[in-house]
Amino acid sequence: PYYHVDGELVPASRATVRVDDRGFRYGDAAFETLRAYGGTTFEWDAHAARLEATCDALELTHGLSRADLLSRIDEALSANDLADAYVRLSITRGVQPGKLTPDPDVEPTVVVYVGSLPRGGLEGTPVWDGPAALETVETRRIPNDAVPAAAKTHNYLNGILARQELEGGDEALLRDEEGYVAEGATSNVFFVEDGVLYTPTIDGPVLPGITRRLVLECADDAGIPVEEGRYRPERLRNADSVFLTNTTWELRPVGSMDGVTLEEDGLMRDDDPTDDDRIFETL
Ligand code: PDD
Numbered sequence: 373p374y375y376h377v378d379g380e381l382v383p384a385s386r387a388t389v390r391v392d393d394r395g396f397r398y399g400d401a402a403f404e405t406l407r408a409y410g411g412t413t414f415e416w417d418a419h420a421a422r423l424e425a426t427c428d429a430l431e432l433t434h435g436l437s438r439a440d441l442l443s444r445i446d447e448a449l450s451a452n453d454l455a456d457a458y459v460r461l462s463i464t465r466g467v468q469p470g471k472l473t474p475d476p477d478v479e480p481t482v483v484v485y486v487g488s489l490p491r492g493g494l495e496g497t498p499v500w501d502g503p504a505a506l507e508t509v510e511t512r513r514i515p516n517d518a519v520p521a522a523a524k525t526h527n528y529l530n531g532i533l534a535r536q537e538l539e540g541g542d543e544a545l546l547r548d549e550e551g552y553v554a555e556g557a558t559s560n561v562f563f564v565e566d567g568v569l570y571t572p573t574i575d576g577p578v579l580p581g582i583t584r585r586l587v588l589e590c591a592d593d594a595g596i597p598v599e600e601g602r603y604r605p606e607r608l609r610n611a612d613s614v615f616l617t618n619t620t621w622e623l624r625p626v627g628s629m630d631g632v633t634l635e636e637d638g639l640m641r642d643d644d645p646t647d648d649d650r651i652f653e654t655l
Contacts, residue, residue: 373452373486373487374387374448374451374452375387375448375483375484375485375486376444376445376447376448376482376483376484377389377481377482377483378481378482378483379444379482381447381448381451387483387485389464389481389483390467390481392467392468392469392470393464393466393467393481394464394465394466394467394468394474395462395464395465395466395481395526396464397470398472399525399526399527399529400430400432400464400465400474400525400526401432401462401463401464401465401481401525401526402423402426402427402430402432402462402463402523402524402525402526403423403426403460403461403462403463403524403525403526404419404420404422404423404460404461404524405458405459405460405618405619405620406419406445406458406459406460406461406619407456407457407458407459407489407619407620408445408449408454408455408456408457408459408486409455409456409491410455410456411449411450411454411455413442413445413446413449413459414619415582415586416438416442417438418582418585419461419582420438420441420442422522422524422580422582423441423461423463423524425522425523426522426523426524426525427463429519429520429522429523430465430523430525431474432463432465432478432480433476433478434463434478434480434482435478435480436463436480436482441461441482444461444482444484445459445461445484445486447484448484448485448486449486452486452488454486454487454488456488456489456490456491457486457487457488457489458486458487458488458489458620459484459485459486460483460484460485460486461482461483461484462481462482462483462485462526463480463481463482464480464481464483464526465478465480466478466479466480466481467479467481489620492621492622493622498621498622498624499620499621499622500542500621500624502627503624503625503626503627503628504541504542504543504616504624504625504626504627505540505541505542505543505626505627505628505629505631506541506542506543506544506545506556506561506608506614506616506626506628506629506630507537507538507539507540507541507543507544507545507629507630507631508544508545508547508605508629508630509534509537509538509544509545509546510537511530511533511534511537511544511546512546512547512548512549512554513530513546513547513548513554513555513576513577513578514530514577515548515549515577516576516577520577521554521555521576521577521578521579522574522579522580524579528558530546530557531544531546531557531558532557534546534557535557541628543556543557543558543559543616543626544556544557545561545605545608545629547605548576548577551604552572552576552602552603552604553572553602553603553604553605553607553608554572554576554577554578555572555578555579555581556616556618558618559581559616559617559618559621559624560572560578560579560581560583560584560616560617560618561608561614561615561616561617562584562587562614562615562616562617563603563607563608563611563612563613563614563615564611564612564613564614565607565610565611565612566612567596567597568596568597568598568599569587569588569591569596569597569598569599570598570599570600570601570603570607570611571584571587571588571598571599571600572600572601572602572603573600573601573602574600576602581617581618581619582619583617583618583619583622583623584617587617587623588600605629605630608626608629609629609630609632609634611634612635613625613626613634613635614626614629614634
């Protein structure tokens with residue numbers, strides 16, 4: 373495979389970042405995980421906008437245009453002859469002398485990593501292995517007055533600690549400091565109750581997921597009522613159905629929560645369409 377590093381396509385074995393790069397040293401970097409379908413980067417503008425918001429939050433001025441970044445992704449996809457793919461784009465604050473305070477003159481390190489990923493959706497094969505086992509963990513989502521949850525940075529320790537707490541489950545459910553559901557370690561969470569679709573508000577410490585937004589738009593188009601609010605884990609445990617979203621999983625049903633099998637596991641059944649299935653049919 374070939375990856376894009378600092379404007380050049382290099383073989384994977386030579387795709388390296390220096391040890392004094394701030395992305396390695398301090399996690400001082402912004403990133404996006406994207407997918408390409410049929411060779412085209414999905415929802416590029418939305419990912420580019422979120423990347424810009426992350427860079428703004430970090431005051432990381434890299435000077436690269438959206439068009440430049442997209443052309444690096446395109447080059448990496450074609451060099452590897454990839455149509456349906458996983459794409460990870462990272463921008464670090466680059467190599468700087470070893471002090472925490474950043475130098476305003478930034479020579480960013482830009483990496484595009486790509487890999488084959490089969491198409492999911494209703495026509496393809498999901499990347500996940502069956503419904504998720506979701507577990508509420510003690511690790512809390514870092515509040516927005518620290519590094520804002522909307523910033524997608526290389527520092528994933530919050531989610532890593534949450535995943536390490538899992539006792540056999542697939543995804544950790546993080547609450548905010550007041551105990552309201554925020555999100556999964558790498559996913560947004562939804563639940564359905566009496567035909568209404570609920571999801572934690574992004575006013576809380578929740579990454580504004582691109583997939584999350586698409587699901588809300590689809591629900592809106594399908595006339596499904598939606599509420600964004602603050603919910604306790606008990607609401608999810610008692611819901612008609614629960615599912616997770618992120619770019620790689622797309623939509624992943626939740627089969628159990630905190631070891632209790634949810635009533636509506638395996639939401640993607642075709643045989644017995646219920647109101648909830650409408651949400652999936654529209655995607
Ligand atoms: N993560 N919340 C968190 C904490 C995430 O890390 C992610 C995505 C999401 C979902 O966002 P989106 O729908 O835009 O992918 C929510 C990606 C997949 C990752 O960690 O690589």
